[in-house]
Amino acid sequence: MNCLECVIPAPFLPLTHSSDSRPIILGIESSCDETAAAVVASGKTILSSVVSSQIDIHRKFGGVVPELASREHLRQIVPVVREALEQASVGLADLDAVAVTQGPGLVGALLVGITYGKALASGLGKALISVNHLEGHIHAVFLEAHCESRQPKLPAMCLIVSGGHTILYSVDREAASDDQASEFGPPTRFTYSRIGGTRDDAAGEAYDKVARMLSLGYPGGPVIDQLAADGNPEAVKFNDPKMRGTPYDFSFSGIKTAMLYHLRRHPEFEAEIAERKQALARGERQAAQLRPLCSAATLDLIASFQSAVVTNLVTRSLGAAEQFRTKSVLVSGGVAANRQLRRTFEEEAQKRWLEVFFPSRQLSTDNAAMIAAAAYPKYVAKDFADGSLNAEPNLPLA
Ligand code: KG4
Ligand code: ZN
Numbered sequence: 001m002n003c004l005e006c007v008i009p010a011p012f013l014p015l016t017h018s019s020d021s022r023p024i025i026l027g028i029e030s031s032c033d034e035t036a037a038a039v040v041a042s043g044k045t046i047l048s049s050v051v052s053s054q055i056d057i058h059r060k061f062g063g064v065v066p067e068l069a070s071r072e073h074l075r076q077i078v079p080v081v082r083e084a085l086e087q088a089s090v091g092l093a094d095l096d097a098v099a100v101t102q103g104p105g106l107v108g109a110l111l112v113g114i115t116y117g118k119a120l121a122s123g124l125g126k127a128l129i130s131v132n133h134l135e136g137h138i139h140a141v142f143l144e145a146h147c148e149s150r151q152p153k154l155p156a157m158c159l160i161v162s163g164g165h166t167i168l169y170s171v172d173r174e175a176a177s178d179d180q181a182s183e184f185g186p187p188t189r190f191t192y193s194r195i196g197g198t199r200d201d202a203a204g205e206a207y208d209k210v211a212r213m214l215s216l217g218y219p220g221g222p223v224i225d226q227l228a229a230d231g232n233p234e235a236v237k238f239n240d241p242k243m244r245g246t247p248y249d250f251s252f253s254g255i256k257t258a259m260l261y262h263l264r265r266h267p268e269f270e271a272e273i274a275e276r277k278q279a280l281a282r283g284e285r286q287a288a289q290l291r292p293l294c295s296a297a298t299l300d301l302i303a304s305f306q307s308a309v310v311t312n313l314v315t316r317s318l319g320a321a322e323q324f325r326t327k328s329v330l331v332s333g334g335v336a337a338n339r340q341l342r343r344t345f346e347e348e349a350q351k352r353w354l355e356v357f358f359p360s361r362q363l364s365t366d367n368a369a370m371i372a373a374a375a376y377p378k379y380v381a382k383d384f385a386d387g388s389l390n391a392e393p394n395l396p397l398a
Pocket of ligand 1 (some may be wrong): 032161162163164165203204205207208219220221222225333334335336337338339364365366
């Protein structure tokens with residue numbers, strides 16, 4: 001690891017920030033394949049949010065390679081933090097705290113952010129705050145809502161759906177105790193209960209694996225999202241997985257395996273899959289470039305796959321919201337960017353008199369603004385970490 005002098009970015013001119021923009025928290029996120037830093041004021045105003053994606057590095061492997069991810073985080077962390085401070089016009093002296101993702105995630109990747117954040121906080125004499133990545137995704141929804149001045153009513157049912165997670169939590173406001181009152185206003189600390197989750201693959205993982213089978217590039221979600229619009233979602237039947245136990249668990253490996261068998265039973269797909277593979281090798285990765293290389297049958301297959309995943313996610317999440325009588329539904333994580341998922345959630349939630357909230361696309365995928373926002377109530381409660389903070393690859397939220 002670098003010495004402190006190398007770790008701390010060049011100081012910028014200190015600015016004066018009034019107390020209503022305090023605390024100013026620098027968030028750092030490095031749990032998977034995005035190195036991110038953001039500056040958030042008073043838990044709700046994003047002064048900057050910088051994300052350096054490693055997609056180009058992992059693309060040829062069809063998924064995130066942990067060792068490469070750690071090395072790239074090491075390379076990116078200093079410039080990304082520097083850029084976030086610069087864009088926010090904030091100097092190191094202006095910061096009130098440094099917040100880092102503690103887990104869940106890849107251990108080597110997490111360690112880069114944690115070690116850097118620890119060194120920075122300790123060198124500057126600032127508070128260090130540890131944040132659960134999943135809590136960050138939930139706060140992304142509230143952060144977006146702050147920007148739109150439309151706050152979700154609590155309790156809420158929250159679906160976190162990404163390449164690494166598919167998990168349902170009920171979210172409520174923790175009764176604020178007197179000792180949490182502070183000059184920064186009332187803290188919004190939440191309590192979480194785990195209602196269900198995937199028993200095998202995460203939904204985003206299923207998107208990525210199916211995209212790989214069909215030679216649609218990596219990550220698969222954005223391309224499938226666009227191509228699915230041109231296919232018939234009822235052309236191929238993917239059975240809804242039947243599971244014992246909680247009705248709010250998910251399973252996506254069955255849909256993925258059904259896709260594999262479908263392709264094996266229909267060798268006529270092979271030629272166009274090979275053609276798309278060549279196109280990808282030439283760097284033609286956009287949906288518009290791959291679209292002419294997809295037959296009507298492929299577009300139908302893609303649309304049917306997406307429809308099965310979306311139905312699965314929406315039915316279970318709204319079923320849980322009704323069962324637990326929540327007042328709103330929150331959807332966050334990379335897959336929350338999916339257009340059909342958003343549309344279906346909105347239509348189905350409306351029928352049930354539920355309001356549904358999504359972060360913007362930038363706040364749906366991994367970012368550090370959500371980490372800084374989740375750190376705000378902890379700052380108010382003086383819930384600080386110390387030098388013993390370590391990465392927790394399987395850190396649970398509840
Ligand atoms: O939250 P994220 O950026 O990283 C983690 O996995 O934590 O999510 C990335 C995942 C990938 O699996 C990607 O294929 C999926 O989100 N994704 C989408 C869309 N955009 C990204 N899936 C479906 N539709 C999209 N528009
Ligand atoms: Zn994530």
